[in-house]
Amino acid sequence: MAVSTSPADLSAALVLQPVAALDWLVILPVAWCIGIGAVLMMVRHKGFLQPLIAVAALAVLVGLDAVLLWHVAQSGPVTMVMGRWLPPFGIAFTVDLTGALFALTAAVVALVGAIAAIDDINASGRRYGFYPFLMLLMAGVSGAFLTGDIFNLYVWFEVLLISSFGLLVLGSEREQIDGAVKYGFLNLVATTLFLIATGYLYGIFGTLNMADIARKAPDLRDTAPLVTLTGFYILAFAMKAAAFPVNFWLPASYHTPRIVVSALFAGLLTKVGIYALIRVSVMLFPFEREQLSLVIAVVAVLTMLTGALGSLAQTDTRRLLGYLVISGIGAMLAGIAIGGADAIGGAIFYALHSMLVMTALYLAAGLAARLGGGFSLINLGGLYRDHPLFTALSLMLFFAVSGLPPFSGFWPKVMLVKSALDSGAGWLAGALLLAGFLTMIATGRVFLLAYWRPAQEGSATGQAVLPPMALLPLLVLTTLSVLIGLFPETLLALIKSAALTLDEPSAYLNSVFPAGSAP
């Protein structure tokens, strides 16, 4: 190594210009969530203050993410490095359209969840820290979507995992402890697999910066076991995303906590796994993904079908929805298996749709339980007669999750089926349609039994009327789903260019390493 003389030329190692004001937005969502989480921790005995601060803070977070999305859409991927060290030495936060879209949707889901929690989480739940955990969960989720460093991604996974443990055991019912044991152990194994893969990646590449990895991968392809490495990553993220053979932690635990917690988990957690899978397999290792595409496709079909069939067999509405979450993950995996900008766009669109709709469905199941006195399809009934507005909203969500027009689930399904047919994988397209059909049957039966059927004689009854506030979260999410279904053009354009950036990441690389800068 050459020894240079002092004074050193720092411009090769450090960022010397001050960071542009708008670029601070890259780190702000994470810092904001951690800061507010700490504030909420300090006031955790003031039960009435908690929701006020949290809802206001999450509304600000939605604003921050929206401005960030606008900034990224205007000027391409944005990078900020920690401690002024130039990449690949400093930890880089790099936001492209995919990350910004996911972060914005996650913030919307969290805001709606925080509003729904005003009703659902009681004083003891607030004292034990529902809102601080929610803010830290959002810090982990936002960090995972915005970071450009693969070890940093692991750290955010752990942040969101430990917050999700806190949320999952809130209340300490026996079911929750039982579910949390299975959730805890299996998710720990999944993140450890991720860490193992990252250890190997560091051994091969000597770098952890995603742009640097994407840049160096073509040269190492002939000598290093990159397909094995990608297989490791796919296994780890498939486990986080609840893909078929490694998904049994999800139906074991998602129905145990408070319904708002289930709704937030369904909206946020598995989609972080899908996002990481897209990021690693599409952007970092596209050739290896190509080689493994048949494996991913088979996993996708099995996930879709077992999820849909599993939901048909459930009596508990929450467990039924858990299987629908899994079925949706299969559809996103199908997009990743097909590859190419169109299919990846379909997978991203499906993930965004699924975040909104699955959260709404869990909230709807919670309201149905409050009105009908339980989650069991055997006892529920008569909701249509007494609560027409709630029934209409639920029906729209059932159509949305089955992929019927004019709701948000329709367009991603069209994109996925079309790209499956274009790539000659007719069986994959058939599986997508079959899974949609089975989902329709499962949700249709919920509608038939819980809503349409007259109220059951002698079964427990719930509240007679809902306060209008309780319907607000559901109304917001359903409206979003309908609006996306009716006017998909803007979102579609954004998603298409997001998928193009992932497929051909030169803009991403340029943002981290501006033209001419040496590694």
Place this chain on the structure above:
Amino acid sequence: MEPVFAVLTGIFLSFAVYLLLSKFIIRMLLGVAILGNAVNLLIFTSGRIMREVPPVIGAGLDVPAGPTANPLPQALILTAIVISFSFFAFLLVLSWRAYSGLGTDNTDAMRVAEPDDVQPPPLGY
């Protein structure tokens, strides 16, 4: 040096997997503890091992005079140790709660959240 560590990592990993496959939570906890250490060793070995030269830059120099030990894996391992230790602590408390609340540490017998005598949904009305 690396091959010895690679074999050691393999032994650690196989012990961890064997213990994690057990039905009893207490063994799974031991497996988790060993798994964390196995991964730390793996990262350490991935960074290549060099014992004698600490990564300290001498006076009056801007870069080290020769190859030094790699400090980055140590930073990564430090992060991983903190995380795996806190997870182990959480899982330990959770397992204790499960044992005192459910009266068993056999995962086969933990069927509170997923009872096996659920009625199927009605076929019609």
